């Protein structure tokens with residue numbers, strides 16, 4: 001009997017030094033560093049260095065990376081024109097996918113898979129994707145694009161370019177930690193998609209375009225936007241029981257709940273909830289955060305005994321809302337962070353490549369005689 005691994009659950013497709021998840025204990029570790037420690041002490045740029053080099057940077061290496069990322073922030077005239085053409089009818093994740101393809105089109109060394117070239121490509125993509133997302137939003141709102149600022153870190157600069165106002169220290173820190181939390185997650189669907197593309201020796205830009213298309217789906221990165229829409233649909237605390245009961249009675253899924261690997265609360269959800277607490281003290285949109293907590297508590301009663309707990313998307317929706325970010329940008333922001341992990345996995349893949357080519361068990365008809373079209377009923 002051929003065993004079918006539908007969804008590839010429990011199948012190991014490669015080794016990695018990047019990330020370990022213990023879904024029973026709720027542990028997430030990037031290259032040996034616990035996510036709670038990174039969220040407490042590190043920042044997104046440092047986590048990028050860690051993922052791309054397997055160790056934390058020295059002071060000098062860190063400053064050098066920060067400078068290199070800053071230099072790569074401005075978008076090309078081609079992407080500027082494309083974004084102006086696309087707004088209004090191309091949704092943000094598709095726009096990001098197209099923009100990444102355009103970044104690749106302008107890189108004369110896009111097919112260079114040497115370690116140095118891959119590091120260049122990873123930095124370029126990481127720096128530019130945040131500018132693309134912010135610029136797309138500014139253009140669609142009829143506002144001027146805001147140029148990146150050299151004196152701001154990656155997270156603060158993103159909020160600056162998006163909103164046109166400098167974020168508070170707390171907002172910048174929350175954004176930074178959200179980027180750390182989403183940066184890497186072992187062999188998730190979008191990372192696997194990227195690896196399949198790279199395994200044909202296609203270039204990093206094409207692999208990242210694949211990853212963005214894969215992340216878009218509501219069972220993966222699209223869940224954060226879906227959580228926001230759920231909160232909007234519920235509206236007020238008193239509507240939670242009826243909404244949840246109806247949804248579960250219809251056999252539908254609550255977005256932001258459940259995970260293929262975590263069978264306890266996702267540690268990223270715990271960290272985001274804590275950050276949300278701080279933001280909620282000062283945000284005019286704190287209602288979304290409190291509603292999320294009440295929804296979580298009600299779901300805990302309804303789903304008792306089932307391994308279904310909040311995942312990273314559950315609290316990211318209300319946290320992003322409190323940062324003043326429109327909900328259709330939540331998934332692009334996930335991509336803007338996960339680019340760190342995607343590119344790191346691609347570096348591992350190119351260094352030890354094998355074409356990914358599984359099998360499908362044929363169950364169709366056999367030995368059918370070909371009938372000319374004129375003789376078919």
Ligand SMILES: CC(C)(COP(=O)(O)OP(=O)(O)OC[C@H]1O[C@@H](n2cnc3c(N)ncnc32)[C@H](O)[C@@H]1OP(=O)(O)O)[C@@H](O)C(=O)NCCC(=O)NCCS
Pocket residue numbers: 218219220221223252253254255256257258259260261308311312313
């Ligand atoms: C993430 C997800 C796809 C993982 O699913 P999976 O590992 O394939 O789990 P399964 O689809 O086998 O589900 C197992 C059981 O839990 C139920 N379940 C899973 N997620 C659920 C959810 N969010 N709400 C309600 N029930 C859920 C399934 O209906 C199934 O029930 P059954 O055994 O009675 O049929 C799933 O939990 C989900 O769809 N979550 C919502 C989307 C989401 O938040 N995605 C972001 C992930 S970070």
